Amino acid sequence: PYYIDLNQNLYLQAYLHSSDPNLVVFVDTCVASPDPHDFNTVTYDIVRNGCARDPSYATYSSPYKHFARFKFNAFEFISRHTTVYLQCELVVCRYGDFSSRCYQGCLSRSKRD
Numbered sequence: 446p447y448y449i450d451l452n453q454n455l456y457l458q459a460y461l462h463s464s465d466p467n468l469v470v471f472v473d474t475c476v477a478s479p480d481p482h483d484f485n486t487v488t489y490d491i492v493r494n495g496c497a498r499d500p501s502y503a504t505y506s507s508p509y510k511h512f513a514r515f516k517f518n519a520f521e522f523i524s525r526h527t528t529v530y531l532q533c534e535l536v537v538c539r540y541g542d543f544s545s546r547c548y549q550g551c552l553s554r555s556k557r558d
Contacts, residue, residue, distance in 0.1 A: 446528075453519050454501070459535055461511040467540045470513040471495070471547035472504070475533040479526030491517050491531075496551035510540055 449455055461470050475491040478484045490498035492515075497503075501518035513535060520529070538547035 449519050451519055454516050455519050456505075456516045457514070457531075457533075458507075459513045459533070460509070461537055463511060466511075469510045469538050469540050469547045471536045471538065472513050472515055473534045473536050473546065475515075475531060477520075477529050477531055479529060481530040484530075484532045489520070492533075494552040495546075495549065496553055 447455075459470060459472070461468055472492055473495055474493050476484050476493075477489045477491060479487055491502055492498060499517050501516075503516055505514035505516070507514050536546045538545035542548065
């Protein structure tokens with residue numbers, strides 16, 4: 446566990462353990478939940494389909510393309526849950542493959558007619 450105060454920024458870094466220098470890491474989805482076993486019932490989207498859902502979410506550049514760095518502001522669920530669990534989905538792509546998910550950025554769904 447990592448302990449921080451409410452409203453403090455939480456900085457995260459994910460990286461790929463690989464000897465291939467031509468891989469890129471992209472944060473596609475990151476969801477918070479008060480229950481470590483249920484990320485569907487009571488959840489809060491920080492990032493969904495590459496789109497920031499939390500206004501405090503920000504990404505940081507890295508000199509290494511196999512690193513993903515980001516931050517968001519710590520919160521609690523409806524003042525009843527002081528512990529928050531994260532589940533993030535990362536995508537790994539070939540560097541320079543502009544048709545891959547890593548280079549598409551935010552994918553917002555279009556509304557149906």
